[in-house]
Amino acid sequence: MSFPxxxxxxxxxxxxxxxxxxxxxxxxxxxxxxxxxxxxxHGIPRKFIVEMPDGTRREIGNRDEVPAGAKAIVDPDxxxxxxxxxxxxxxxxxxxxxFAEMGCNVYRLxxxxxxxxxxGDDETPNEEGLQFYEDVFKECHKYGIEPLVTIYHFDMPxxxxxxxxxxxxxxxxxxxxxxxxxxxxxxxxxxHYWLTINEININTNFMMNGVHEHISNxxxxxxxxxxxxxxxxxxxxxxxxxxxxxxxxxxxxHGASYPYSCNPEDVWAELTGAHDQKWFYGDVLVRGYYPxxxxxxxxxxxxxxxxxxxxxxxxxxxxxxFYSFSYYSSQVFAAHxxxxxxxxxxxxxxxKNPYLKASEWGWTVDPLGLRINLNQIWDxxxxxxxxxxxxxxxxxxxxxxxxxxxxxxxNYMRDHIKVMKDAVEIDGxxxxxxxxxxxxxxxxxxxxxxxKRYGFIxxxxxxxxxxxxxxxxxxxxFYMQKVYKSNGEDLD
Ligand code: BGP
Numbered sequence: 001m002s003f004p005x006x007x008x009x010x011x012x013x014x015x016x017x018x019x020x021x022x023x024x025x026x027x028x029x030x031x032x033x034x035x036x037x038x039x040x041x042h043g044i045p046r047k048f049i050v051e052m053p054d055g056t057r058r059e060i061g062n063r064d065e066v067p068a069g070a071k072a073i074v075d076p077d078x079x080x081x082x083x084x085x086x087x088x089x090x091x092x093x094x095x096x097x098x099f100a101e102m103g104c105n106v107y108r109l110x111x112x113x114x115x116x117x118x119x120g121d122d123e124t125p126n127e128e129g130l131q132f133y134e135d136v137f138k139e140c141h142k143y144g145i146e147p148l149v150t151i152y153h154f155d156m157p158x159x160x161x162x163x164x165x166x167x168x169x170x171x172x173x174x175x176x177x178x179x180x181x182x183x184x185x186x187x188x189x190x191x192h193y194w195l196t197i198n199e200i201n202i203n204t205n206f207m208m209n210g211v212h213e214h215i216s217n218x219x220x221x222x223x224x225x226x227x228x229x230x231x232x233x234x235x236x237x238x239x240x241x242x243x244x245x246x247x248x249x250x251x252x253x254h255g256a257s258y259p260y261s262c263n264p265e266d267v268w269a270e271l272t273g274a275h276d277q278k279w280f281y282g283d284v285l286v287r288g289y290y291p292x293x294x295x296x297x298x299x300x301x302x303x304x305x306x307x308x309x310x311x312x313x314x315x316x317x318x319x320x321x322f323y324s325f326s327y328y329s330s331q332v333f334a335a336h337x338x339x340x341x342x343x344x345x346x347x348x349x350x351x352k353n354p355y356l357k358a359s360e361w362g363w364t365v366d367p368l369g370l371r372i373n374l375n376q377i378w379d380x381x382x383x384x385x386x387x388x389x390x391x392x393x394x395x396x397x398x399x400x401x402x403x404x405x406x407x408x409x410x411n412y413m414r415d416h417i418k419v420m421k422d423a424v425e426i427d428g429x430x431x432x433x434x435x436x437x438x439x440x441x442x443x444x445x446x447x448x449x450x451x452k453r454y455g456f457i458x459x460x461x462x463x464x465x466x467x468x469x470x471x472x473x474x475x476x477x478f479y480m481q482k483v484y485k486s487n488g489e490d491l492d
Contacts, residue, residue: 002425010106011439021089028118040447100143103484110153120157153198156210166210196232233318254325256369260334288316326389330369367415
């Protein structure tokens, strides 16, 4: 037997892509609510409609920089896929029953900050929002499902983004601290597994997280990173104080990375690229301090981070209990990337890997990379790990009888679960759980599309907002059920 008894098998979602009910139950607006749909295959970006200080309106791409002073708005004539998303808000009982039927014993979901504090920094929390998640967690426990809660998953309150530039400002950090304290107290005994900040390593890259000038203004970006680290460490510390049985992990977008060739210059490009994009974040959150190369880089750039007394110590006190990460694909670094083709990935890009095939959205499919990752992370940190996102975004065809034959997804899942099994059985890594991404269809974060589906459960909803939200089981549902119910032994 390879996967240990009690291994956590489940699925993962995020409020802003799944819940809908974007103004229901006293919820306020988050930046994600102002992000339109897009089209990842034809390269049409998601965008924000913003109001400039002089009152004029502009459209700004998700990956672009939003000028300081611009305020994102909801335009009544524009379609926003996340406003209803796939409507967990009105289907949570039905959905949790389906997760249980699939064999899940864990369910990763995020709390939407703006359901609890509609503006992010309100005096008192919104009871209706608190009650909503309490009901959801209780429903999970009815089926023996442990909730795994992401505290912050891309839903910066719009008020804090527009008025305070998100996590660039200390005001937002203080508001976040109040938010975490409230949820840890309220859900004590109901939630035992937590993740602090989703994909903390890409959080400063997008306006979705509230930072306006994040590309041109390096001081802003570094200050924001510092505040995110302090926010995460605070959550771990207070979470342990409120309930010492809480297990709290980080969340990093951690694809595998390779040098383009054995040319030492390519190897160096990979080392520095991986340092910058992944290991920096892991090192701070697991070890509790900035690595030497980063301290030197900040000095050279003339960037001085504004710290409050005690924050260096807080970083050490708030190191995580486990290392959890999203894994979709791998990335190739080259000393001269312009000489090779560009490849897409989960918010990251690299040069094309001639050995690997890619999804319809250009993300390379690389199961062995996951085993490489698990080994590298285990070698480096020696703390338990969890794969909290993994999956294949693909277009599904519904047959006349309503069935969906998603063999491509089953193959992807099988190949990735097999390497996790090898990593546990042969390499001896400490892996505690697996929550594939979007085990029920939801809105894509990168493109805003519905047709980029990850689910084992289909939801009747399309890119134009048509559909009645009916749930149905794809072939992959039955495959995953077999895997989960055999504790990962039956993979054929
Ligand atoms: C990660 C996010 C998720 C999710 C996933 C798939 O970056 O944590 O929110 O969306 O990627 O990406 P996409 O939705 O762009 O296909």
